[in-house]
Amino acid sequence: MPKKALITGITGQDGAYLAEFLLKKGYVVHGIKRRSSLFNTDRIDHLYQDPHVENRNLILHYGDLTDSMNLTRIIQEVQPDEIYNLAAMSHVAVSFDTPEYTANADGVGTLRILEAIRLLGLEKKTKVYQASTSELYGLVQEVPQSEKTPFYPRSPYAVAKMYAYWITVNYREAYGIYACNGILFNHESPLRGETFVTRKITRAVSKIALGMQDCLYLGNMNAKRDWGHAKDYIKAMWLILQQDQPEDYVIATGVTTTVRDFVKMAFAEVGIELEFSGEGENEVAVIKSCSNPEFNVEIGKEVVKVDPAYYRPTEVDLLIGDPTKSKEKLGWKPEYDLAGLVKDMMQSDVKLMQKDKYLRDGGYETLNYFE
Numbered sequence: 001m002p003k004k005a006l007i008t009g010i011t012g013q014d015g016a017y018l019a020e021f022l023l024k025k026g027y028v029v030h031g032i033k034r035r036s037s038l039f040n041t042d043r044i045d046h047l048y049q050d051p052h053v054e055n056r057n058l059i060l061h062y063g064d065l066t067d068s069m070n071l072t073r074i075i076q077e078v079q080p081d082e083i084y085n086l087a088a089m090s091h092v093a094v095s096f097d098t099p100e101y102t103a104n105a106d107g108v109g110t111l112r113i114l115e116a117i118r119l120l121g122l123e124k125k126t127k128v129y130q131a132s133t134s135e136l137y138g139l140v141q142e143v144p145q146s147e148k149t150p151f152y153p154r155s156p157y158a159v160a161k162m163y164a165y166w167i168t169v170n171y172r173e174a175y176g177i178y179a180c181n182g183i184l185f186n187h188e189s190p191l192r193g194e195t196f197v198t199r200k201i202t203r204a205v206s207k208i209a210l211g212m213q214d215c216l217y218l219g220n221m222n223a224k225r226d227w228g229h230a231k232d233y234i235k236a237m238w239l240i241l242q243q244d245q246p247e248d249y250v251i252a253t254g255v256t257t258t259v260r261d262f263v264k265m266a267f268a269e270v271g272i273e274l275e276f277s278g279e280g281e282n283e284v285a286v287i288k289s290c291s292n293p294e295f296n297v298e299i300g301k302e303v304v305k306v307d308p309a310y311y312r313p314t315e316v317d318l319l320i321g322d323p324t325k326s327k328e329k330l331g332w333k334p335e336y337d338l339a340g341l342v343k344d345m346m347q348s349d350v351k352l353m354q355k356d357k358y359l360r361d362g363g364y365e366t367l368n369y370f371e
C-alpha cells in the first residue's frame, strides 16, 4: 500500500513543491485547499488529476484551519500516515493587520489538527510536521540561531507560531504522537508569493529592465535574512518525518544577507549595476551601468526608493541559522546557494514579464469585463 500524506496549505509555495516531491516518491497525496472566488490552484495545476479518473494519487479537499469539524472529518476519511501542516496566514506584515485571524489559523489551527489525531485514536499511526519558523527567534538573543536559542517573537504571526510550536511539543510529550517542528529559515523560489520581499524584488527588477515599471519601493533594506531555496527545504520536511525519534530541527543555510544586497544581486542578473546613496527613508539607488544590450535602461535613473509604509511596527533585524543538527542527523544538505536562488528566480520572472510584455504590446494584456 502506498503511503498517504495530507498537506494543509497545498496551494502555497511549499505545498506545491512538497506535493510534487511526495508524488514522485510514490505517495498518495491529499491536499486541503480553501474555497476562493477565483481559482487558487495555479501552483499545483500541473499535478491536477481529473476527479473522474480512477486511482488518482492527488486528491483535493475543501477545508480551512479555522474549522475543527472539517479538519477532523478530512483526517478521519484520509487516515493519513503523514500530515504536513503548512497552511498559515504566512505574511508577517499582514499579521499586524489581522492578528486575531492569524492567531486562530496559525496557532489554534495546529491544535485542531493534533486534537483531531487524538480524538480519532491515530496517535500511533499519523506523524505530524509543523511548519515552524525562524521568526520565533525575533529579537536577537544569539547568533547563529539553533534549536537551543531562546525565542522572542516580534509579530502576531510569530506569537501565533510560538503557540503552534509548543502545542506540537506538548502533544508529542503528552500523547506520544510523532509530531515535529521544522524551524525553517526564509526560503524562496519562483513560486514565492509576490508580496514577500525577494519575489517583490525579482518581479520589479524584471519589469524595470523591460521598461514596464519605473521604480521599486521597499521598506527596511538593512534587515538580514538567511535565504534558501524552497526546493531544498521541502526535502528536509520529509526527512524530519522519516527518523526513529520525533525531534525538532533548524533548517537554514548559515549565510545571512541584507535586503539591499539581494536587490543588488537581482539587478546584476540582468547586467545592471546600481549606485546607492542616502540613508533611512532617504536612501535611493540609481542605475550606474547596464552591460546587457537587450535592456534599454536610462543611466542615472532612480530605480529603488524607500517607502516607510513598508516598515513594520516591530522588526526582526538579523536571522542566521545553524543547521548543524539537520546536517548531522538528517543528512540534509541544500543544493542551492543564494546566487543560485537569485538566478533561478530572476530567470523565471524575466520570462514571465517578457510574456506579459508580448501580450501588452500585442494589445492582449487585459480583458475589460466592464466595457
Ligand code: NDP
Residues within 6 Å of the ligand: 008, 009, 010, 011, 012, 013, 014, 015, 032, 033, 034, 036, 040, 063, 064, 065, 066, 085, 086, 087, 088, 089, 090, 091, 105, 131, 132, 133, 134, 183, 184, 185, 186, 187, 188, 193
Ligand atoms: P504560502 O503563503 O505560500 O502558503 C500558505 C498556504 O496556506 C496557502 O495554501 C494558503 O491558501 C493556505 N492557507 C492560509 N490560511 C489558511 C487557512 N485558514 N486554512 C487553510 N489554508 C490556509 O506559505 P509558504 O508555502 O511560504 O509557507 C508554508 C508554511 O511554512 C507556512 O505555515 C509558513 O508560515 C511557514 N514558513 C514559511 C517560510 C518561508 O520562508 N516560506 C519559513 C518558515 C515557515 P491560499 O493559497 O488559498 O492562500
Ligand code: GDR
Residues within 6 Å of the ligand: 090, 091, 092, 093, 132, 133, 134, 135, 184, 185, 186, 187, 195, 196, 197, 198, 200, 217, 218, 219, 220, 221, 223, 224, 225, 259, 310, 311, 312, 315, 316
Ligand atoms: P519575512 O519575509 O517577514 O522574513 O517572513 P519578507 O520577505 O516579508 O520580509 C523579509 C524582510 O524584508 C524586509 N522588507 C520588506 N518585506 C516585504 N514583504 N516587502 C517590502 O517591501 C520590504 N522591504 C523590506 C522586511 O521588513 C523583513 O525584514 C517570511 C515568511 O515566509 C514567513 O511566513 C516565514 O515564517 C519567515 O519568512 C521565515
